Amino acid sequence: MGLLLEVKGIHKLYGKVHALKGLDLHVQAGEVVALIGDNGAGKSTLIKIISGVLPPTEGKIFFNGEDVNIDSVYTARKLGIETVHQDRTIIGDLDVTKNIFLTREETKYFGPFKILDHRKMREVAKKLTETLGLKISSPDQEVRFCSGGERQGIAIARAMYFKSKLVILDEPTTALSAKGVEKVLNFVNHLKEENIGVIYITHSLRSGYQIADRFVVISQGEVVANMPKKSITFEDLERLCITD
Amino acid sequence: MPYLIDKLASESKDNKTLSINAKRVGLFVLENLVWFLTLAIFIAFGLLIEGFFTPNVAYFILYISSPIGILVLAQSLCLLSGNFDLSIAQNAGLSALIVGLIIGREMPGVIPTSIAIALVPLLGGVLGAVNGFFIGILKINSFLVTLSTYLIYEFLAYYLLTQPIPGYHLPAGFLALGGWKLGPIYITFYAFLLIAIILSLFLKNTAFGIKIYAVGSDYEIAKTAGINADQVLFWVYVMAGVLAGIAGLAYAGFGGSISNSMAGGEVFWSFAGAIIGGVSMKGGRGKILGAMGGALLLGVIGSGVVLLDITATLRDVIKGLVVLAAVLIGKYRTSAIDRLLMPSKI
Numbered sequence: 001m002g003l004l005l006e007v008k009g010i011h012k013l014y015g016k017v018h019a020l021k022g023l024d025l026h027v028q029a030g031e032v033v034a035l036i037g038d039n040g041a042g043k044s045t046l047i048k049i050i051s052g053v054l055p056p057t058e059g060k061i062f063f064n065g066e067d068v069n070i071d072s073v074y075t076a077r078k079l080g081i082e083t084v085h086q087d088r089t090i091i092g093d094l095d096v097t098k099n100i101f102l103t104r105e106e107t108k109y110f111g112p113f114k115i116l117d118h119r120k121m122r123e124v125a126k127k128l129t130e131t132l133g134l135k136i137s138s139p140d141q142e143v144r145f146c147s148g149g150e151r152q153g154i155a156i157a158r159a160m161y162f163k164s165k166l167v168i169l170d171e172p173t174t175a176l177s178a179k180g181v182e183k184v185l186n187f188v189n190h191l192k193e194e195n196i197g198v199i200y201i202t203h204s205l206r207s208g209y210q211i212a213d214r215f216v217v218i219s220q221g222e223v224v225a226n227m228p229k230k231s232i233t234f235e236d237l238e239r240l241c242i243t244d
Numbered sequence: 245m246p247y248l249i250d251k252l253a254s255e256s257k258d259n260k261t262l263s264i265n266a267k268r269v270g271l272f273v274l275e276n277l278v279w280f281l282t283l284a285i286f287i288a289f290g291l292l293i294e295g296f297f298t299p300n301v302a303y304f305i306l307y308i309s310s311p312i313g314i315l316v317l318a319q320s321l322c323l324l325s326g327n328f329d330l331s332i333a334q335n336a337g338l339s340a341l342i343v344g345l346i347i348g349r350e351m352p353g354v355i356p357t358s359i360a361i362a363l364v365p366l367l368g369g370v371l372g373a374v375n376g377f378f379i380g381i382l383k384i385n386s387f388l389v390t391l392s393t394y395l396i397y398e399f400l401a402y403y404l405l406t407q408p409i410p411g412y413h414l415p416a417g418f419l420a421l422g423g424w425k426l427g428p429i430y431i432t433f434y435a436f437l438l439i440a441i442i443l444s445l446f447l448k449n450t451a452f453g454i455k456i457y458a459v460g461s462d463y464e465i466a467k468t469a470g471i472n473a474d475q476v477l478f479w480v481y482v483m484a485g486v487l488a489g490i491a492g493l494a495y496a497g498f499g500g501s502i503s504n505s506m507a508g509g510e511v512f513w514s515f516a517g518a519i520i521g522g523v524s525m526k527g528g529r530g531k532i533l534g535a536m537g538g539a540l541l542l543g544v545i546g547s548g549v550v551l552l553d554i555t556a557t558l559r560d561v562i563k564g565l566v567v568l569a570a571v572l573i574g575k576y577r578t579s580a581i582d583r584l585l586m587p588s589k590i
Contacts, residue, residue, distance in 0.1 A: 053468075074470035088468065093461035093528035098454055103470045105451045115449040145585055 003065065004029045004197040005050070005081075005166055010059035012045050012221075019045045021221040022059070027166060030195040032188060034202060034212035036241060042221040043201050047168055050199075051083045052076035064165070080165035084155040084172060092144035096136055097125040099143050100158045128157040132187055149180030156187040159196070166197045173207050185211050205241060209234045217241060267584055274581050277573070278521045278537035282544055289548035301547060303428055309543025310432035311422065311494035313536065315510055316517035317436075317443055318487035320535040323518055324447070325480040326460035326527025327379060327386035331371075332488050333510035334397035339367040340492030341401050344502035347418065348409040357415040365489030371397065372485015373478070380477035394511070401504045408503040421490070422497020432494045436539070439487065444532035456480060461528025516567045517542050519574040529578070542566075 005027040012020040020042050027033050037043045048054040050061065052070040061068055063079050070076050073083075083089060090099055097118075106117040106124075125139035134153040136146065143151060152172050159167045169188065173181045188211050191198050202208040208215070209229070215237060217225040225240055232240075273280060286305075290296040315332055322329045329335075347353075347360045355363070371393070378389040411419055424431050447453035458466040459473045467473045495506040521538025523530030545566055549559045 072470075073468050077470060088465060091458050091461045091465055091469075091528075094454070094458060098458075102454065102458060103451075105454065107451065110449075116451065116454070118449075142585075 002029050004031075004063070006062040007046070007050065008060045008062070010046065010049060010061075011057045012042075012049065012054070013057045019221050020049075020056075023218070023221065023223055025216060025223070027197040027199060029165065029197050030192055031214065032192060032198040032200055032212045034200045034208035034215050035218065036202060036205065036208055036215060036237075037218035038203065041218045043218055044170075045221075046218070047083070047170060047199070047201060050076070051081060051168055077162075077164075080163065081168065082155075082159040082162070082164040082166070083168045083170060084152055084159065085170040087151075088170070089155050090143050090151045093142060095140050095142050096129065096146070096154055097121050097139040099154055100125050100128065100161060104162060124161060125157070128161055129153070132157055132160075132190060133183070147180065148176050149183045152176075152180075152184050153187060156191065160190065160194060164196060166199070167191055168199045168201070170201050171203075172200070173202065173204055181207055205234070205238055209237060271581065271584050274577055274584070275522075276534075276537075277577055278534055278541060281520065281573075282537055282541040285541065285548070286544050289544065289551070293548065293551045296548075296551065299428070301551075303430070305540070305543040305547050306433045307430045307498075307543075308546050309539050310430065310436040311491050311498055311507070312510055312513050312517065312542055312546075313436040313539030314439060314487055314491035314494060315507070315514040316521070316535050316539040316542070317439060317532065318484040318491070319511075319514035320518040320521070320523045320530060320532065321443070321456070321480055321484050321487070322386070323523045323525065324460045324527060324530055325456050325477055326463060327477065327480070328390065328515070328525075329372075329375060329386070329481065329484055330390040330511055331375060331393040331397050332390075332484060332514055333491075333507040334394050334401070335368055335371045335485055335488040336492035336495060336510070337504070337506040337508065338397045338401050338492075339364050339371060339489040340496045340506060341405055341502055341504065342367060344409055344414060344418070344496060345405060347415065348413045348502060352413070357417040360415070360418055361421070361493065364493050365486045368489020368492060369482050369486040372481045372483070372488065375485070376478035376481030379481060380474045380479075383474065398508075405502070405504045408501045411500040414502065418493075419497040419500060422494040423500060424497070432497070435490065435494065436536075439490065440532055440536045447532060452476070452479075457528050459527075512567055513542055513563075516570040520570040522574070522577060524578065525574065538570075 003026060005025070007023065007025040010020050010023045011018070023042065023046060025046070035043050035046070045054065049056045050070065052073045052075050055071065061070060063081070068079060070079065070081070091102065094102065101121050106120045107114045108117040122139050129136050129139065132153050134150055136150060143154065146154065156167070169184070172184045176184065185207060188198055188200065200208060200212055212229060214228045215225065215232065216223055217240060295301070315336060318332050319329060343360055343363045347355055375389055375393055378384045379386045420431060421435060422432050426434060447456065455466070455471050455476050458469070458471055459476045463473055492507065496502055499506060517538035518530070518535050519525060519538070520541055521530070521536065522534035549562055
């Protein structure tokens, strides 16, 4: 385990609204951090900053010990930060394979032309979906026919294949059936096994408690609690979140 | 298509009430609907018109399908990217007109024919780049932009040329693409076929092709994924413009002269062909093979109405009905395919 992500003194102002007030957060490699908080607590703002969607007003981000400027989603991806969201990262009309490889397609040379290596990508996609236990009938299936859990799985497959170092799961269990939630939790375990750091954003305490190594509770743009799982029971966590 | 079969095979195990074969046939028909429609309408005309089932009529169908076919392909490209181009036919007309004006009237004999021919698609690409600049880079709605360029290109053509330039004022080669034959078939058709093949391979086998589909399917997510969507749109319009230029050459050769309304009105047909061919109005979905079928269907209808003994105005009424039918077919085809493919369990 090593320190993977360190966010220091992040402030975010939307006009006069002070959404994040000097927030700190860190994630180790192979660690699952559950980010818990009500709507409007600042979770999404924080995640958008880490994944390159929004710039912070103030503060620093260190990734693998280096001071980084994450100015776009593309930059975040190049660093190895992948966001998983069932609707925001998957393109419905493209098939499973194309979604996994989008913008990072495998190519080969056909004479002077650089063309897509469909066979290779398809094989990788098939293997990945099988590893993750996704019951997708074929990697050629268009994603719009996949369920929410399967979409999460595809985004996670992408993170795994391209060796992401940090995966952000943004409310991954919203709109999922009990079975789908179980699937996602399974995926998270896969990521952990690969020594990938995970930020798991949720307001479902139960799934968060089940999977996380540490809990960070955010309220009104500040961290109000930061504790490892072993030092808190589910009941205490629940109480903490409700009273606040 | 193989995945459709996989999908059905896996579904059939837990859904015995639906006949897998019926579904399979249904999907095949829907996926290739345009070809069945073309065949059906071809047969219908054959029964109505004496002498319709002859090689000459078949060659004629291929001939008149081709100039519009190239425009259908150009329009399909724009539609796949989630936009469209109202100025596509005016672009075709204007690019051929400007070059034709230079070599046929203003300064005959100065520019070699081969260069003049190459200039037309180049000019088409420039006119397309104008659209691409406003739509891709300045992010202005494609309806507004191409409506404006439609008007500009249309009236610029009227302004530049009042009297048509007859074919004998032009170097013969300039009209070859639309007027010469190779064997019994006009060269335009080979050009159309070649463009369709190249475009199809390009969309399927290059990273840029996937980007076009991705941007057309969901602009925002494509951007989030790191695709330079604005640049993709710019180049889509440039490519469509180049194709429009080639179509312009075909129209000039087809008419045997340069006039100010060479491809006038063809924009509606370019939409009709693409949509009947299964290219989605919403972007991100559709195949070049389908668009080709759409163009051929237009050719069949076009030759049928010409050979039927009806007045020209009634022909236009029939054209309008065809466009309406295209929209309806496009709508029901997509939802029917989705219904057949939707997993029966989640």
